[in-house]
Amino acid sequence: RKTYDPTALERRWQERWAETGLYKTDEDTSKPKHYALTMLPYPSGDLHVGHWYPMTPSDTRARFKRMNGYRVFFPIGFDAFGLPAENAAINRGIHPYKWTMSNIENMRGQLRQMGAMFDFDSEVVTCDPEYYRWNQWFFLKFFEKGLAYRKEAPVDWCPKDNTTLAREQVVGPDRRCERCGTPVIKKNLAQWLFGITRYADELLDFSKIEWPERVETLQRNWIGRSEGAEIVFEIEGYGPLEVFTTRPDTLFGATFFVMSPEHPAVEKITTPEREDEVRAYVEKAARMSEIDRTDVTREKTGVFTGAHAINPANGEKIPVYAADYVLMGYGTGAIMAVPGQDERDWEFAEKYDLPIVRTVEPPEDFDGKAYTGEGQAINSGFLDGLGVEEAKERMISHLESEGTGRRAVTYRLRDWLISRQRYWGTPIPIIYCPEHGAVPVPEEDLPVRLPEDAEFIPTGESPLKRDPDFYNTECPTCGGPATRETDTMDTFVDSSWYQYRYLSPHYDQGPFDPERGAKWLPVDQYTGGIEHAVMHLLYTRFWTKVMRDMGLVDFDEPMLRLHNQGHILGEDGEKMSKSRGNVINPQDFVDRYGSDALRCFLMFIGPWGQGGPWDGRGIEGISRFLRRALSLANGGSSDAEADPAEITRRTNRTVKKVTEDLEGFRFNTALAALMEHTNYLLAVRGGVGEDEWKDALRSFALLLAPLAPHHAEEMWSAIGETYSVHEQAWPGYDEALIAEEEITLVVQVNGKLRDRVAVPADISEESAKERALASEKVRPHVEGKELRKAVYVPGRLVNLVVG
Numbered sequence: 015r016k017t018y019d020p021t022a023l024e025r026r027w028q029e030r031w032a033e034t035g036l037y038k039t040d041e042d043t044s045k046p047k048h049y050a051l052t053m054l055p056y057p058s059g060d061l062h063v064g065h066w067y068p069m070t071p072s073d074t075r076a077r078f079k080r081m082n083g084y085r086v087f088f089p090i091g092f093d094a095f096g097l098p099a100e101n102a103a104i105n106r107g108i109h110p111y112k113w114t115m116s117n118i119e120n121m122r123g124q125l126r127q128m129g130a131m132f133d134f135d136s137e138v139v140t141c142d143p144e145y146y147r148w149n150q151w152f153f154l155k156f157f158e159k160g161l162a163y164r165k166e167a168p169v170d171w172c173p174k175d176n177t178t179l180a181r182e183q184v185v186g187p188d189r190r191c192e193r194c195g196t197p198v199i200k201k202n203l204a205q206w207l208f209g210i211t212r213y214a215d216e217l218l219d220f221s222k223i224e225w226p227e228r229v230e231t232l233q234r235n236w237i238g239r240s241e242g243a244e245i246v247f248e249i250e251g252y253g254p255l256e257v258f259t260t261r262p263d264t265l266f267g268a269t270f271f272v273m274s275p276e277h278p279a280v281e282k283i284t285t286p287e288r289e290d291e292v293r294a295y296v297e298k299a300a301r302m303s304e305i306d307r308t309d310v311t312r313e314k315t316g317v318f319t320g321a322h323a324i325n326p327a328n329g330e331k332i333p334v335y336a337a338d339y340v341l342m343g344y345g346t347g348a349i350m351a352v353p354g355q356d357e358r359d360w361e362f363a364e365k366y367d368l369p370i371v372r373t374v375e376p377p378e379d380f381d382g383k384a385y386t387g388e389g390q391a392i393n394s395g396f397l398d399g400l401g402v403e404e405a406k407e408r409m410i411s412h413l414e415s416e417g418t419g420r421r422a423v424t425y426r427l428r429d430w431l432i433s434r435q436r437y438w439g440t441p442i443p444i445i446y447c448p449e450h451g452a453v454p455v456p457e458e459d460l461p462v463r464l465p466e467d468a469e470f471i472p473t474g475e476s477p478l479k480r481d482p483d484f485y486n487t488e489c490p491t492c493g494g495p496a497t498r499e500t501d502t503m504d505t506f507v508d509s510s511w512y513q514y515r516y517l518s519p520h521y522d523q524g525p526f527d528p529e530r531g532a533k534w535l536p537v538d539q540y541t542g543g544i545e546h547a548v549m550h551l552l553y554t555r556f557w558t559k560v561m562r563d564m565g566l567v568d569f570d571e572p573m574l575r576l577h578n579q580g581h582i583l584g585e586d587g588e589k590m591s592k593s594r595g596n597v598i599n600p601q602d603f604v605d606r607y608g609s610d611a612l613r614c615f616l617m618f619i620g621p622w623g624q625g626g627p628w629d630g631r632g633i634e635g636i637s638r639f640l641r642r643a644l645s646l647a648n649g650g651s652s653d654a655e656a657d658p659a660e661i662t663r664r665t666n667r668t669v670k671k672v673t674e675d676l677e678g679f680r681f682n683t684a685l686a687a688l689m690e691h692t693n694y695l696l697a698v699r700g701g702v703g704e705d706e707w708k709d710a711l712r713s714f715a716l717l718l719a720p721l722a723p724h725h726a727e728e729m730w731s732a733i734g735e736t737y738s739v740h741e742q743a744w745p746g747y748d749e750a751l752i753a754e755e756e757i758t759l760v761v762q763v764n765g766k767l768r769d770r771v772a773v774p775a776d777i778s779e780e781s782a783k784e785r786a787l788a789s790e791k792v793r794p795h796v797e798g799k800e801l802r803k804a805v806y807v808p809g810r811l812v813n814l815v816v817g
């Protein structure tokens with residue numbers, strides 16, 4: 015008898031798989047396609063359990079699809095630009111390229127050991143010029159369409175990493191840098207942006223994709239569409255200023271006007287005697303975070319500018335304030351304040367003793383302050399008596415006919431700021447000429463390569479600026495001396511379209527080979543973490559819509575179905591990640607129990623969508639299961655007399671269960687069903703006819719194949735089937751065979767027939783008696799009496815003797 019050595023077994027099959035090219039992508043177009051995509055990892059050093067957790071179940075799902083008759087494309091690559099590499103360079107003097115490539119080298123080996131069906135020929139490494147050339151190419155196309163533009167903008171700035179941060183990279187109530195935890199400050203810089211807001215409305219349409227409700231909600235809130243009106247107020251002695259409001263119906267109740275302290279007109283409208291006070295207030299506001307400013311619990315502050323505005327509804331003169339609860343980055347940066355219906359405005363009015371006029375009638379029992387609910391318009395001239403929605407419409411038509419306002423929509427979504435003042439990213443292909451301004455690098459000069467040598471000490475400027483060979487160049491238009499843009503692109507650019515590059519990673523006529531695209535696009539099933547709900551997953555949708563408008567693809571959405579897994583947590587209960595220092599190295603477990611045991615363990619610890627804490631002790635149990643499963647193929651004997659119908663029924667039932675569970679990403683319960691089935695098979699083996707036994711094992715190995723690919727292959731070969739189990743069709747099942755066979759039992763009490771009950775054919779004696787006693791018709795005859803005896807004649811009757 016062979017000893018069980020899972021790692022040797024797995025190595026053996028991995029070699030065979032490699033030799034026979036088992037995971038070369040199936041190009042047989044007579045089969046339906048299935049493009050399965052798992053989020054590409056960042057090459058942080060070693061593959062840890064936090065990588066295995068999303069990847070191995072995705073692999074199981076891809077294998078399941080393959081066995082179900084699909085040609086499956088399941089690629090992998092590395093998201094290789096970004097800060098950690100540059101920080102390694104700063105802290106340890108290793109060049110980011112070297113650091114990244116050696117990590118990739120390492121992780122590639124570890125990925126192979128996983129035994130997943132990745133098609134390694136499609137690998138993409140985003141820091142490779144062969145890849146980022148196309149980031150630059152896209153940038154030029156975006157630039158042509160006006161979708162890439164440069165603008166002076168206040169940006170969130172991490173003073174430690176010396177770089178701008180996207181809004182999503184600023185975290186926590188005290189606004190810290192997501193990477194290093196340093197409090198973020200605001201800084202004004204000329205930045206490159208992508209015009210994602212042009213697609214805001216289309217991004218709100220989820221009708222063409224099956225994504226989790228939660229992701230849709232997060233994206234919807236992130237885009238934050240508000241419908242309302244822009245209304246023009248005349249500022250005395252200055253001119254018109256616009257506000258954005260969602261409640262044009264309340265205009266008659268606008269008793270003051272508030273501007274964001276950063277509003278460029280604040281300075282201009284402020285009267286001379288208020289100047290000092292206003293300036294001091296504006297300076298103070300600039301130092302505060304947006305979160306603090308919009309914190310509803312914080313006491314409202316503001317300053318009177320000395321100016322007055324005219325309410326266009328009733329001609330009344332109302333005071334103009336600057337107050338920090340109004341933000342420059344939203345709407346028009348100015349509001350009409352309606353304390354009667356808005357809580358913030360009410361508070362402000364109370365504090366500064368400003369008039370409050372209700373314009374919506376609150377219910378009789380209302381005893382609060384601002385009333386934000388439904389009700390009839392009051393104190394509102396021609397609107398009086400109308401409900402809120404009707405009044406809004408009426409006011410908008412009125413404003414439009416008067417030329418003092420119009421219907422308007424505002425979004426919370428901002429354009430995507432892609433400039434980073436760092437080295438380790440894609441250089442933005444723009445040249446600045448004193449004559450011709452910002453000139454795009456001609457397409458034939460791409461890629462603009464990152465120079466190999468760079469000084470990494472962070473100064474707030476890109477290290478590229480201090481590299482004269484890179485920095486100084488010629489204007490593509492006039493040939494005169496010019497300088498290069500030194501910002502690099504946000505790494506979310508890389509991951510916005512990588513799924514296209516996988517199709518033809520070395521193609522040099524475009525970002526991907528359209529012929530391959532026609533065969534495989536779009537992605538059918540994407541899997542990854544919920545943390546990407548609003549950045550990556552919104553950017554890649556945006557990117558695809560732009561590609562569609564460029565004629566590169568003929569569909570609207572990049573990924574048709576999305577499934578989010580939960581997070582595997584470290585032993586400390588925090589998300590497992592290298593930056594948190596709580597990673598578990600899978601190697602120790604793979605060396606000891608094998609890859610199949612680790613992947614099954616990760617799938618077994620709970621519903622995949624939930625994740626959970628890592629506790630390595632449980633892997634023993636899984637390892638035992640795999641070993642027992644394998645031992646089924648060893649024959650052996652048992653005295654159990656198995657019912658042939660029973661084994662068929664159980665097999666069919668297990669096939670159904672595992673099929674439905676794998677389709678629904680319920681890996682844990684699929685495994686549980688296989689464990690139960692193993693126990694059953696072990697108990698009856700030897701007592702089963704040869705053909706039935708063989709059939710049962712065949713089905714078992716097929717069901718095991720996506721979950722424990724090496725063990726299933728071993729089992730398949732041990733029962734004498736031909737290589738490879740992974741090229742077999744998924745087993746079917748027969749509902750009719752699953753339904754339990756029923757028989758009718760006669761129930762007698764003291765020899766008299768009282769009832770007939772339908773029960774499963776294989777019912778045990780004990781259950782048969784219970785069922786007899788539970789009968790409605792039997793109960794009256796036994797209640798209150800002593801049960802002296804119960805006799806069961808198998809398959810026929812139960813006789814209860816009472817007295």
Ligand code: ANZ
Binds near residue numbers: 258274352356
């Ligand atoms: C008058 C009014 C009356 C408002 C009322 C609300 C209730 P959402 O729904 O988030 O889009 N607002 C507009 N621009 C602002 C800015 N830059 N900073 C702070 N607040 C701003 O919110 C839109 C409402 O938020 C707008 O409608 C405006 O106040 C305020 F009973 O106008 B409202």
